[in-house]
Amino acid sequence: MVLISRSFTGFLTQLSSLTHHNAFSVSAAAAAIQKMTRVRVVDNSPQGTTPWHRAPRVIHVYTKNGVGKVGDRVLLAIKGGKKKALIVGHKMPGERMNPRFDSNNVVLIEDNGNPTGTRIKVPLPTHLRKMEGEYSKLLAIASRFV
C-alpha cells in the first residue's frame, strides 16, 4: 500500500510539471536520446505545437544501439499517435567541435524524410549539412545554422 502511494505522488508531481504545454524537459544530461526521453519538437508543425497533457516521448531509436545522437531517426509518441522524427540537438556533450544544446531538439519527419512543418526557427548544427541527400528539404527550411 505504501509503495502504491509513493509511486502515485511521483506521478502526480510529474503531471503537475507537464500541465503547462510547450514546456520542454530540463533534467540533467544523460546518454543522449533513448527510449522514454521527452523531447522538444522544434518546427512549426501542428502536431508539435498544439498542447497535449503529455510531452512528446521517444518510443524507438533507429540505431544499432538504442542511443540517438544528432542526425538519428526516432519514433515519437505524440498526441496519442506515432510519428517519426529527426534529432537535431541534444543536451549531452558530443564531439568537441559540435555545439551542445540546452534541450533535446527534434524535428518531425515523414517516412520519406520530408519535414512535416514548414519552418525551423531554432538553430541547427552545421554538421547536419553532410546529410544533404536524405534531409535536404529539412535543411532547406532551417533558418539558422550554428
Next chain:
Amino acid sequence: MRIEKCYFCSGPVYPGHGTMFVRNDCKTFRFCKSKCLKNFKKKRNPRKTRWTKAFRKASGKELTVDNSLEFEKRRNIAVKYKRELWSKTVEAMMKVEGIKRKRQAQFILNRLKKGKQLQKAEDISEVKKNIHLIKAPHADKAKVMEEKMVQKLQEDVEMGDN
C-alpha cells in the same frame, strides 16, 4: 573563417579550439577552454571574475573608449570583394594593431603613475620615521651646539657694539 571571442574571458577562439553552447533562446556561447566553460556552468558572472577582460574593462583597469577599438566592432554589412581594398585593409590592420597596443600600454602606465607617487611619499615618510636606524639621534648634537654657541657669541658681539 572567423576568430571568435570567448564569452567568458573575451580571449580569441581560433578554429579547431573551444566549445560552443546553444541556449534555448537561440543565443550561442563560445568558450576558448574548459576553464571558461566550467565557470560559466557555475553561473559565475564574467564581469565579477577578476581575471577576465570583461572585469578589467568594467572596473576601468583597461582602455575602453578609443577610436582604435572601433575597428574591432562587428559589421553586419557584406562588402564586395576588391583586391586593393583587401590588401589595404591588411596593412591598415597591422598599423591599427600597433597603435592600439601603444594606447593600451599608455593607459595602464598612466593608471599606475598615481601608485608611484604614493609609493614615493610613503618611502619618504618611512625614512623620516626610521632615521634612527641610519643616523644616531645624537650624532649631530655637538655640531648643532657649536653652531648655537657661535651664533650667540655673534649676537653678544653685536650687542656689545651697540
